[in-house]
Amino acid sequence: MDTKVVKKKLGLKERYAAMTRGLHWETTYQPMDKVFPFDRYEGIVIHDWDKWEDPFRLTMDAYWKYQGEKERKLYAVIEAFAQNHGELAVTDARYINALKLFIQGVTPLEYYAHRGFAHAGRQFTGAGARVAAQMQSVDELRHFQTETHAISHYNKYFNGMHNTNHWFDNVWYLSVPKSFFEDAYSGGPFEFLTAVSFSFEYVLTNLLFVPFMSGAAHNGDMSTVTFGFSAQSDESRHMTLGIECIKFMLEQDPANVPIVQRWMDKWFWRGYRLLTLVAMMQDYMLPKRVMSWKEAWEMYAESNGGALFTDLARFGIRKPLGWDEACEGKNHISHQAWATFYQYTHAAAFHTWLPSESEMAWLSGKYPDTFDKYYRARFEHWAKVQADPKEGRWFNQFLPMLCQTCQVPMFFTEPRDASQICFRESTYLGQKYHFCSDHCKRIFDHEPKKYIQAWLPVQQIYQGSCYPDDINPASPGDSPVREVLRYYGIEGGADNGDFTTSPDREHFANWSGRRAVAAADKI
Amino acid sequence: MSTTTANAPATDLLRTVGEYPVIQQDDESKFHGKRLIFLSWENHLMYAAPFAVPLPPNLPFGALVRDVLPLLYGEHPEFEAIDWQRTHWFNSGKRFIPDFGKSLEHHGLTHKSLIRFRTPALEGVRGSQGF
Numbered sequence: 001m002d003t004k005v006v007k008k009k010l011g012l013k014e015r016y017a018a019m020t021r022g023l024h025w026e027t028t029y030q031p032m033d034k035v036f037p038f039d040r041y042e043g044i045v046i047h048d049w050d051k052w053e054d055p056f057r058l059t060m061d062a063y064w065k066y067q068g069e070k071e072r073k074l075y076a077v078i079e080a081f082a083q084n085h086g087e088l089a090v091t092d093a094r095y096i097n098a099l100k101l102f103i104q105g106v107t108p109l110e111y112y113a114h115r116g117f118a119h120a121g122r123q124f125t126g127a128g129a130r131v132a133a134q135m136q137s138v139d140e141l142r143h144f145q146t147e148t149h150a151i152s153h154y155n156k157y158f159n160g161m162h163n164t165n166h167w168f169d170n171v172w173y174l175s176v177p178k179s180f181f182e183d184a185y186s187g188g189p190f191e192f193l194t195a196v197s198f199s200f201e202y203v204l205t206n207l208l209f210v211p212f213m214s215g216a217a218h219n220g221d222m223s224t225v226t227f228g229f230s231a232q233s234d235e236s237r238h239m240t241l242g243i244e245c246i247k248f249m250l251e252q253d254p255a256n257v258p259i260v261q262r263w264m265d266k267w268f269w270r271g272y273r274l275l276t277l278v279a280m281m282q283d284y285m286l287p288k289r290v291m292s293w294k295e296a297w298e299m300y301a302e303s304n305g306g307a308l309f310t311d312l313a314r315f316g317i318r319k320p321l322g323w324d325e326a327c328e329g330k331n332h333i334s335h336q337a338w339a340t341f342y343q344y345t346h347a348a349a350f351h352t353w354l355p356s357e358s359e360m361a362w363l364s365g366k367y368p369d370t371f372d373k374y375y376r377a378r379f380e381h382w383a384k385v386q387a388d389p390k391e392g393r394w395f396n397q398f399l400p401m402l403c404q405t406c407q408v409p410m411f412f413t414e415p416r417d418a419s420q421i422c423f424r425e426s427t428y429l430g431q432k433y434h435f436c437s438d439h440c441k442r443i444f445d446h447e448p449k450k451y452i453q454a455w456l457p458v459q460q461i462y463q464g465s466c467y468p469d470d471i472n473p474a475s476p477g478d479s480p481v482r483e484v485l486r487y488y489g490i491e492g493g494a495d496n497g498d499f500t501t502s503p504d505r506e507h508f509a510n511w512s513g514r515r516a517v518a519a520a521d522k523i
Numbered sequence: 524m525s526t527t528t529a530n531a532p533a534t535d536l537l538r539t540v541g542e543y544p545v546i547q548q549d550d551e552s553k554f555h556g557k558r559l560i561f562l563s564w565e566n567h568l569m570y571a572a573p574f575a576v577p578l579p580p581n582l583p584f585g586a587l588v589r590d591v592l593p594l595l596y597g598e599h600p601e602f603e604a605i606d607w608q609r610t611h612w613f614n615s616g617k618r619f620i621p622d623f624g625k626s627l628e629h630h631g632l633t634h635k636s637l638i639r640f641r642t643p644a645l646e647g648v649r650g651s652q653g654f
Contacts, residue, residue, distance in 0.1 A: 041540050188538070262536070340571035378569055378654045381600075398595050400572035401561045401637075409572035419566055419647070421573065423637065425615055431547055432615070432635040434561065447537040453546045462577045463553045474555040 012057065019059040021050075024127035038123040042188035044260075045253035049126030052248055055240050056132075063135055067142065074146055074230045081223040082153050091219040092287035093158070093508035094499055099151055099224065100160040100350040101281055102212055105177045107147040108168040112178075114140035116185035116192050123189045129248075132241050133193075139234045143227075150227040157511075158504050160349045160496070163489040167349055170466055171488055172457035173277070173341075175407045179454060180274050184267070186450075190249065191263050197242030199267035199320075203308065205235055206300040207275055211282040211290065218288045250315040257316045262446070268320035269439040272329075273406035279330075280337035283363065284355060292366035297330040322439040325415050331367055332418055335375040336411045342382065343396035344409075347481060349490050351499035354383050374418045386498075393498050397481065399458045404433045404451055405440035412436045428452060551634040558634040560627065564596055565639055566647040569654040573637070584630060585623030601645045611641040 010018060027035050039046075080086075090096065117137035124130045155161040168174045184195040200208075213228030249256045279293035291299075309319045338352070345352040355363065360379065363371045385391045400409035414420045424441040426433045428448040435441040444451045460466055461484055464473020468487050476483050485492055494503050537543065551558050554577050563573035574595050578587070588607055596602050612619050614630070615637050621630060632638065647654055 037540055042538055188540075336571070339568075343571055381569070381654065394598065396570060398574045398576065401563075401575045411572045413568075419568070421563060421565075421568070423563075423616075423639075425637065429545070429547065431549070432633070432637070434635070434637060446534060448535060449537055449543055449545055453548050455548060458575050459549045459559065462557075462559065462575070463549075464555070 016054065016057040016059055019061075020054070020131040021127045024130075032125060036123055036125045038119075038188050039125045042190050042259070044190045044249055044256050046126065046249075047252055049124075049128065051251065052126050052128040053244055054128050054132065055244060056237055058135060058237070060135075063138075067139075070230050070233065071142075071146070074226055075149075077226040078150050078153065078223055081226075086221070086223055087154055087157050088508070088512045089220045089222075093504045094285065094287050094351070094353065095215075095219045095221065096154060096158045096504060096508075097160070097350040097352075097499070098212065098215060098219075098281050098285045099154055099221070100158075101277060101285070102224075103147065103151045103161050104164045104167055104171075104349060105174050105277060106208070106212070107144055107151070108165065108174075109177055109181055110140045110144035110147065112181035112185060113196055114138075114144065116181070116196060119185060120189040120192055129245070133189075136197075136234075136238055136241060139238070143231045143234070146227045146230060150223050153223065157507065159491070159494045159502070160351070160504075163349075166489055170457065170460075171349060171490075172344075172402070172407075172409075173348060175455065175457050176277065177274055179407050180270050183270065183450070190245075193242065193245045194249075194260060194263040195267040195270070197238060198246050199264060199271050201235065201238045202242040202246075203268060203301070203305050204271045204275060205239065206304070207296055208278055209235065210300070211278055211293075211296060214290045215282065215286045218290050219286060246312070247315075250312075250317065254316075261317055264317070265321040265439075266443050266446070269322040269326075269437075269443065270406060272322065272326045273408055273436075273440070276333045276337050276408060279334035280341065283334035283366075284338040284359075289362065292363075293334045294330045294366060297327070302327060321442070322437075325437065325439070328415060329412070331370040332374070332413065335363075335367070335371065336413070339375065339378055340400075340409055340411050343394065344400070345496050345498065346395045346492060347485070347496070349488070349495050351497060351502050351504065353499040354379055354386065370418065393501075399461065401434065402456050402458050403436035403440050404454055404456070405435055405443050407454065407456060408436060410434070410436050549635070554634075558627075558632075560632060561635065561637040562592070562595060563637065563639045564599075565641040566645075567596070567599055567601070567654065568647065569599055570596065573639075578627060580628040580632075581626045583624055583626055584621040587627065588623065601642075601647070604645060605642050606644065609643060611643065613639040613641070 026032060033040070087096075114137050117133045117140060121130050121132075121134035121137050124133065151161065168178055181196075184192050187195065209228060209232060213225055213232070216222075216224035216228065246260065249260050279297075282290070282293045282296065306319075309317065338355075341348060342352045342354070360371075360376060364376070382394055386393045400411075402409055410421060410423070412422050414422045422437055424435040424438060426435070426441060426445055426448070428444075429452070431452070433444060433448075433452070435444060457466070461480070464476075466484050466487050467473055467476055467480075468483060471477065471483050482492070490496060493501070499505055549559070556579065557577035558580055560576055560578050561573050562576060564570070576591065576595070578591065582591075593602070612621055614632060616639070619630060
């Protein structure tokens, strides 16, 4: 007689417990501290990992199922977009440059996030946090992949997207996002989560994703909108992990509060500096604008972020240092950044252009206190020079000084005085270091041994690290910039330079013209 | 120039799991006999950021003014009008009077020094509200 097997069906909560915390054990051959060496060295004290709340209670099998469905939908849209030549439906080929910035500067961050969460997902002793970090690690890898696939369609038709991994590792403006993430994932797992899950994902992510995705929607790029949605649905889980991690650390021990506060100060500022690139994209690179950077900052940072820090006050947490400067900067940074890229576009991997009269009118309206007062004159002067056949398009031929911490060229101005570049300086082990702000200086001063190792692209060019093998770095010839571009794999004038004279512009006009003719023929 | 402060880091809060190497990524020895000098023409923001230029330590200050600065700033509409005798020079915020015949080294312009210069009669096109 067969024994009747009773299949015990677990409830959701039990099942979650069995599939996450139930997989954890205390090690016996080796002490836990040796197996998890990264768990305590940052100084964060955890008394009880069971207090970690798992708001999503997601198990791996459910995770695969949801993500698989999303992938199927996403790839169906990407396929249809390609077959219908969706790239010709965008407002204007200038828009493609926003995508170049995304694939060059944002997509590689997804991969770094994948690595960072894989590390955190190995190193926490708490199984709940470990599982959440592991799933996010897989999410981030998925984002890298879907973004690469979606944008690869554009790579068939436009320049400036063919060598992005190499550029990310070498090119000056891409060292800004790169150094942000290398700083984050070379910290311990708790700092990494504060940096990426909290400061970046929770406080600042809307300022990254909304401008790119709503910019895509406004400019007819449905492929990007779709991968944006597909990623965004993961972001809510990531944001919850971020806030949960912060609250958990703050509740576990009062000694954690000052450490977490310092990380918030650091990572808010580093994130804010990184978002300068997004601010510029939003105000200058979208042919059809969504909202100004200033409006986005007011909505997502000042209003939403302000409420968050009011909520965290009960733990003894205050707004990050630099908050006021960032709020003042909303009036300036996009203009300062575009003026920089305009003059250094021949050393970048995307096109720039001067804002038109109507675009400048829009900027004046959105920035009534600053655009006409500080920035309009520069653009008008360059327009005059560019229109003069004796002079032509102006390019700045000499390399800029960079901030040691954020690695952005030193174009930020003094708080409350937009006519003066802001300089700060420290001396460490006999060498001078320069910074764009009090906050970048403070970050350096707290961990100088870390930041003296910074790989600053300008310094590296002069040291000879960015030339092809056939060039002697001590005497690179009559045009060092040309040799550096050769090393980067950037073709001058095609991958960069002014949009008005670019192959992108010409091709788009020809192709979209042909498409209109073909459609007319059918009628 | 009171805004530049040169002081040593107060606290080193770096925590590590083991030995942490001290690597001066931009040590002077890596610049092929030159040293990196940063240059900023105050109030002239047409040039987005100050410049970073490798220069020989024995370069006479006069050669910096005569040969280097025109390359960097020569395209600015006000450059031609600069009166170098009336220019104010600052090394990391500290005023100094250059001797055009003497070297950068002589002026204490060590590796990664920041030279800011102010041209009092010229405050940028449209003054401080321009570039």
